[in-house]
Amino acid sequence: MHSTTTRRLTAVVTAAAILVGGLAAAAPARAATVVSTSVPSGTTLQPGDAMTSSNGQFRLVMQGDGNLVEYGVGNVVVWASNTAKYPGAVMDVGTDGVLVLRRGGQLIARWGAGGVVGRDFGVLPDGTLRMRDSAKKTLWTIRSFQDRVTAGNVIQPGTVLRSDAGTSRQFTMQADGNLVQYVDGAATWASNTSGHPGAWAAVQTDGNLVVYGPDRRALWSSRTSRAGAGQLMVQADANVVLYGASDTRVWSTRPVTGMLWPVASTKISGKYGDDRGAGHTPRYHQGTDANVPVGTPVYASGGGTVTQTVANDPSFGNYVVVQYGMTTVLTAHLSVIEVTKGQVVAKSTEIARSGNTGQSTGPHVHVETRVGGTLKDPMTILHFR
Incomplete structure (x- = not known):
């Protein structure tokens, strides 16, 4: 099912690729080597190797304990293979479109049906893990999700927060500079800051949610700078709510009912x-x-x-x-x-x-x-x- 050819990619690390803070699960056996946003079929990730999304918000780490873990904004765990009892396991990107975890000749886990020519496997800017075929068509995905961002972190262009693994409730920092809430595909709230490509949002420790332009000029804010450090949450009730230091709502995209x-x-x-x-x-x-x-x-x-x-x-x-x-x-x-x-x-x-x-x-x-x-x-x- 898998090519015996193995590739190791040279570390390519940019300042945007590493997020501050410690890992939220068992750390790799050695410092993570960020290999790429995507890797071609035939690639093996060894313990300690990692992949990162192009906006640096999501990292997939082949940990030394055998667990394949995706970390999101603020280094929170958004997905894991739950295979921590297999230290030394590696991840193989198969030429047949299948992704496997193995330790030596022991198969631990696999994703994908196989039977096709695999092209590459990557981490998308919204956190989705994706396998493509030779025609660059998506074969399968693992749609991980992150529903909250704690104070002190930023939301980069292309990042999508979701209330759950579905796509009906999303909060997106768009590439055009607009921060938008979508419910069932329809935009229900927006910061109205389009026209500023490269803009990003910050969940600040003072309690403010701010959209900044590429020149670091504030384009929009929730005006809640006295609320203190809390978190931003995309909720299942189709509301996006900013909580302050006292865990109380200080801002939301729609009126809050009891x-x-x-x-x-x-x-x-x-x-x-x-x-x-x-x-x-x-x-x-x-x-x-x-x-x-x-x-x-x-x-x-x-x-x-x-x-x-x-x-x-x-x-x-x-x-x-x-x-x-x-x-x-x-x-x-x-x-x-x-x-x-x-x-x-x-x-x-x-x-x-x-x-x-x-x-x-x-x-x-x-x-x-x-x-x-x-x-x-x-x-x-x-x-x-």
Whole structure:
């Protein structure tokens, strides 16, 4: 399936090709050698070798631990082969259009169907990993995605942020200088800075989002310089939101509406922070309980993505966690889970039915909210339906 010819490319490193900051996963066995934005078929990447997109925003590293990892803006991991238990593995770009990881004669992973003449494999400026045939036609892609950029990083021309692996919700720093949000292919917001090719955007540590021209002159800003260092997020609710240092929204491409309580009821049987007495772990209640009968519909709180679905947990029984930007909502003690991990939901999506599972003293839904990973009182975040 693979050519026995192996090529190693000489290091070609430019200032734009290296991003500051440490790696977010196990580092290569030696310093990464940036070989190219694309490599021809027959090429082998050895441990420590890397490829980078032409705008320097995405790097694909063949790590010494055997993991093939793509890093995005700010060195966050956006994709990985999850093969870290094979130290010394290499990546082969096959002449048959197949990409493989191997260690000696052992096949570890492969991508592509084969049976064609492969031309090259590359990292695109939007983070997509692509294999092409001899006619320069795309054979297959790995569409990785990055949904957030933390303060102190820039968004270079050609970079595309996505809420998920699909293409329906995107935020793009275009080559013409325009920063544009697309929803289902239609532009829904723009900085109106086209006509300045080479412009780039900065998520600044002062809390400001700024589009700069090639001459470093500010062309547009969110005017939030007092918000402090936070992050920019492309959310599943079709909104792009800038969060400040306190994890609160300071700017967004569309008006922000409140998040909703998961059940159509205002009955509360246990409040956040209640002392449940000695012997309880944790002793103080970490959520708020909705006193509803078994089988009551449980809904998403807004537009978000399901990050966890767990059955038969000793404490929570059946539970679901949904991510809404910086906020996560956990609903527990469910009788039925009706969504899957990775599913995009809306406020009208029924995600479960209430129950009495796990360490529950009666039918109810336990609701926990976290903002930036910190527990918060659900009643200060969620609004009754």
